Amino acid sequence: MATTTDVSNKIVQALADYLKRDAASIEPTHHLREDLGLDSMAVIEMLYRIEEVFNLQIPDQDLVGLTTVGHVIDYVQGRVAPAPAKSAAKTPAKPPAKTATKKPAAKPSTKSKKA
């Protein structure tokens, strides 16, 4: 299971790749819009990458809280942590969203039909 540092490094790296800048220059306190210059579309694109890195689906209602690099790290950490940590009450809509993820993810096994 991913450690906090793993999550943090991966997120910072994903941001650095997206922004084409040095990962060392990105701080958890950085505001995505004010400090990193991401507009709302760019935040969505960046989260799209992070969803892929961590195999997550981030529901729309969780987006509002994600305004700094640190918020994103904490949020993802909460989502990928082992079961006990999942109780972080920040995102009550999470569990159903997660189950929803599983279903489509299970389907590719049937894709031989297409091929």
Added chain:
Amino acid sequence: MSTRVVITGLGVVSPIGIGVPQFWKAALEGRSGISAIPSFDPFPLEGYRSRIAGRIVDFSPDQYLPAGQGDRVDRYAQFALVAAKEALADADFKMDREDPHRVGVIVGAGMGGMVMGEREITQLYEQKRPHRVHPNFIPVITLNSASGIVAMAYGAKGPNLTISTACSSSAHALGQAMHAIRAGTADAVIVVGADASITPLVFAGFCSLRALSTKYNDAPEKASRPFDRGRDGFVMGEGAGALILESLAHAKKRKARIYAEVAGYAATSEAHHMVIPREDGEEVATTMRLALKDAGVTPAQVDYINAHATSTTVGDAVEVKAIRLVFKSRADKLAVNATKSLVGHTLGAAGSLAGVVSALTLTSGQVHPTLNLDDPDPACALAGLSKEQQTRKAKVALINAFGFGSNNAAVVLKAVAS
């Protein structure tokens, strides 16, 4: 008398050169931009009847554009940005000296953002993960992404339109830009034609339509041969052309160099068949006549035709039939060439490249060769077609462009006395 409209800047992204000087030099030398498609990975190339195209190899937007400008748009829109940038610089057109609401952008595009379009569709259907469709999929495949990004790049806040009529798209873009300036809704319009869809699905679609050349897979440079007896279909190309159009008064006020006047335009529908032209050529002839009338010139005044000439068996013959209907005995006195013999059929870019070529032909007096015209087909012979470069002091040029969907366009350019 209506407002006169002139061309003051040109830009090109093509398989025979990025940049007008490179393109024009290669065109006059008769260089072919057609090459073998190395792969459609992961699809077997054997599955494609045609395996050649007019490709732009090793294109990197960052080489031509400010960093990041082309990041969020598809390849065709990157081409559009590069061509527009060149045309604006060529025209010495400075947006900070213009009323931004008086500068429009009109783009012709046939297929649009198919690179991302195909990738996302493939992934969705293979992986069945709808939440992994890219957030930029819709903005990128929406057909006006090129006209949008060009406006954003330069702050052009006037009329912003995209015209999609398949292979005649950017000829209409030229004509509609002329109309906008004549109507007084813009002082200047950045006109662009662009397409970049040599992609596994689109290319397979054209193969299935039996529209593409298949006899010359082993000799790609021979494949695009308009008006030649050995032609067997068009060769798909990609690229962009851009032209800065402005009112004559506006151009004079800022002491711009003028290439030519956009003097007339006609848009018609054959209302006949999705992909086959009317064989008697009457509708094509009508389109040419209407454009000449709009320009106030008679067939006897025309010197040069940039033919649509895609190298299909039926299309080329119909076009020449129509030219004979309109020009009668003058048909054999016209200089005629086929730009698609050089770069293939660039679909939505074709009309704009024809515009660039015609403007350069009027200013230079040089008519680029029509490649591979080794054995002219008697069914579409014209005395003024040549596989050699010709010299012609042309004063009036006619551009033909026909598109799927029974669509016809013709544009008339006039030389401007210097």
